[in-house]
Amino acid sequence: MSNNTKLDLPEIVPQHIAIIMDGNGRWARRRGLPRLAGHRAGTENLRRVIEACVEFGVKYLTIYAFSTENWTRPRDEVSGLMRIFDDVFDRELAELDRQGAQLRHIGRLDGLNDSLREKVRNGIAMTKDNDRLVLNVAFNYGSRDEIVHAIQEMIKDGLDSEEVDEDLVSSYLFTAQSPDPDLVIRTSGEQRTSNFLLWQSAYSEWIFPDVYWPDFGRDELLAAIQEFGSRERRYGGLVPQQT
Ligand code: FPP
Numbered sequence: 001m002s003n004n005t006k007l008d009l010p011e012i013v014p015q016h017i018a019i020i021m022d023g024n025g026r027w028a029r030r031r032g033l034p035r036l037a038g039h040r041a042g043t044e045n046l047r048r049v050i051e052a053c054v055e056f057g058v059k060y061l062t063i064y065a066f067s068t069e070n071w072t073r074p075r076d077e078v079s080g081l082m083r084i085f086d087d088v089f090d091r092e093l094a095e096l097d098r099q100g101a102q103l104r105h106i107g108r109l110d111g112l113n114d115s116l117r118e119k120v121r122n123g124i125a126m127t128k129d130n131d132r133l134v135l136n137v138a139f140n141y142g143s144r145d146e147i148v149h150a151i152q153e154m155i156k157d158g159l160d161s162e163e164v165d166e167d168l169v170s171s172y173l174f175t176a177q178s179p180d181p182d183l184v185i186r187t188s189g190e191q192r193t194s195n196f197l198l199w200q201s202a203y204s205e206w207i208f209p210d211v212y213w214p215d216f217g218r219d220e221l222l223a224a225i226q227e228f229g230s231r232e233r234r235y236g237g238l239v240p241q242q243t
Contacts, residue, residue, distance in 0.1 A: 008222070009056060010229020014182035016060035017053065017225075018204070020196055021046070023188030023212030030212075036080040041214035043084055047092065052218040053133055054099050056225060060134045060178050062106070064196050068142030071111070082116060085139070089119040093126065100132030106174035107141030108149075136178060143198040146174050175200055183228045185221075187213045205231050 021042055028038030046063065053061045065085070071078060096103060103123045112120070120139075150172035154164065170176065180200045186192070189210040193201070207224045209216060232239050 007056065008226070010226060012229060013057050013225060014205075014228055015058070016062070016179050016181045016183075017058050017221075018062040018064075018181040018184045018197055018201070019049070020064045020184070020186040020194060021213040021216075022186055022190055024214060026188065027212035027214045035077060036084070038212075038214065039081055039084055043088055045214045045216065047095070048217050049221055050096070050099065050101060050133065050135065052221045054101070055218075056222070058133065058225075060136065060181075062136035062138060062175070062178070062181060062197070064138045064141065064194075066107075066139045066141070067195060068107070068140060068145050069195065082113070086116050086119065089116075089123055093123050096123075096135070097127050097130065100130045101127060101135045102130040102133070103127045104134060104136045104177065106136050106138045106146070108145070109140070111140045134178060136175065138196070141174070142195045143193075144195055147199060149174075169199070173199060180204065182233075183207065183224065185209065185216075185224050187211055187216045203233065203235050205233065 024038035024042040025035045026038070027041060028035050031037075050061065066081060070081070073081075093103075103126075105120055105124060109117050109120060150169060153172050154168075159168075170180075175197070180202070181197060181204045184197065184201050184204045184206050186194075186206070186208050189208060191208045197204075205228050207227055209220055209224060211220060
């Protein structure tokens with residue numbers, strides 16, 4: 001019996017899963033707690049989902065931690081989120097390293113305070129040789145901003161218009177070192193892309209589980225992978241006729 005059968009995993013496990021971790025605020029409100037308690041619970045949950053990705057053989061996990069638009073949230077929430085990110089580096093980095101996860105950042109590091117920026121850089125350097133799971137943290141990330149940045153860099157590099165094709169554009173995105181996501185999950189029941197991986201998710205399967213992020217654990221991830229396994233990916237073509 002293969003490992004996949006034992007776990008009830010489909011034959012094809014998505015190599016790259018991207019997640020919009022939505023619903024922390026509503027999870028907290030439902031319990032009469034402040035929104036930041038929801039973000040803390042969401043952070044705890046992230047550890048469980050990373051462990052499950054390693055267990056299921058997912059090779060790339062990209063998480064939307066803070067968007068270029070999240071700066072417009074109330075000041076207390078933004079500073080609370082920054083404190084949570086800061087704590088995570090102090091508390092979780094060693095465990096991430098032990099799991100064999102390689103930390104990468106996508107987005108802009110400006111906007112972070114010096115101490116947090118340094119922690120991100122150290123985390124990336126410390127885990128750079130790990131190869132069980134690549135964890136892309138989208139922080140101060142927006143897909144349109146990423147595309148604008150890519151165009152600016154192409155112009156700076158003096159490229160001719162004939163040299164520009166899809167592979168070249170991909171190579172200028174923050175995600176250049178990762179394959180496109182096979183599966184994008186947005187928790188909480190909301191069904192929007194919210195400026196996340198617009199280019200990269202052109203042919204991804206999208207799943208919108210109706211649970212808030214802090215409640216999206218190992219079983220819910222397994223269910224999403226099973227649902228992915230039942231989808232036919234056509235990339236704009238036709239499904240071959242069964243004979
Ligand atoms: C969306 O929920 C969640 C966020 C904007 C923040 C996500 C951040 C974490 C889970 C922290 C962990 C990340 C790292 C890298 C340590 P929401 O606030 O929009 O929820 P709502 O829609 O219910 O209000």
